[in-house]
Amino acid sequence: MIIGCLISGRGSNLEAILRAIERGTLTASVRIVISNRPDVPGLHHATSRAIETAVVRPADYADREDYDRALAQRLRTAGVDTVVLAGFDRIVTSALLHQFPNRVVNIHPALLPAFPGLHAQRQALQHGARITGVTVHLVDEQVDHGPILGQIAVAVREDDTEATLAARILEEEHRLFPAVLQRMADGRLHIDGRRVQGGLP
């Protein structure tokens, strides 16, 4: 499985994926890392491993579709078959999705369909949820909506702040994302509408 990773910031999930590959628990390679912002720390996870990087700036494109076509072209040129959104803070359109059907994967810090969108951890706290978690899912045209590949529950503690809750969820993100990608690499995921067989956990 040849992964292209889209990031916007620190890229901690990218790092977790790279470490799983180095550890031998994920049989895949990351061929290119693209950021929509220049100079983000996450790019160093790639450059320190001699992985190709690119910064593709939205301002250089007419609209979302145009931007996504440029992303798709860079990913295709790099030989990517699977696109991993690892903290990519843009909504992707069908211009990208149609190039990689059922091969664009996102991670969200909540148990979808609960708490979609921004600040999922804050939403969970403000709602008074006692259980939240993390979801890895295929991306479709709706935000945080595509078929679910894996979920892990995380208990909310009564003294949690947004920061402490986010940190515990992030640990599970780093566990779940490589594990789900390995299922994809193994060809063990079978998508039947919204129901996925062979996922995790």
Next chain:
Amino acid sequence: MIIGCLISGRGSNLEAILRAIERGTLTASVRIVISNRPDVPGLHHATSRAIETAVVRPADYADREDYDRALAQRLRTAGVDTVVLAGFDRIVTSALLHQFPNRVVNIHPALLPAFPGLHAQRQALQHGARITGVTVHLVDEQVDHGPILGQIAVAVREDDTEATLAARILEEEHRLFPAVLQRMADGRLHIDGRRVQGGLP
């Protein structure tokens, strides 16, 4: 804590509560069980223990508020301070809620805010959720919405049917409901907007 229980069917959560009381793990008593339907099996859990029962038929009342006022009066007359909805299939209105502020408790077979409303287990399966669960919450004017008192996660299995999933969730309902009620009985729950301190788990 003096409980009045509203049911519509088999009353398995009522039975779990009664057993917790008999076992000594819930220091409360159930004073009256009211059903909106005649002859439902759940009433036998009460009659076999010489607990007062009543059937209050919606058809005998002009509207929801009128019906709920009748319920509140029966509950008040029985000395109830806490109203437990144990598979009660009607929406309750402020006519009941205002009589028992922050003392009407419901159980829902999903991790709210995910999958509110009817057939929560079926919704979870159709959505392809890999984790669902059970929520005990205070009732407010919106459906399946009030402050959350306790939640337990339940993993969805890939071979689950609605029946097998509902059965596993039901086991957790029977565990969670008495445990949360015991926290209420102990006076350990503190409601601060939507966030509740002292809840379970």
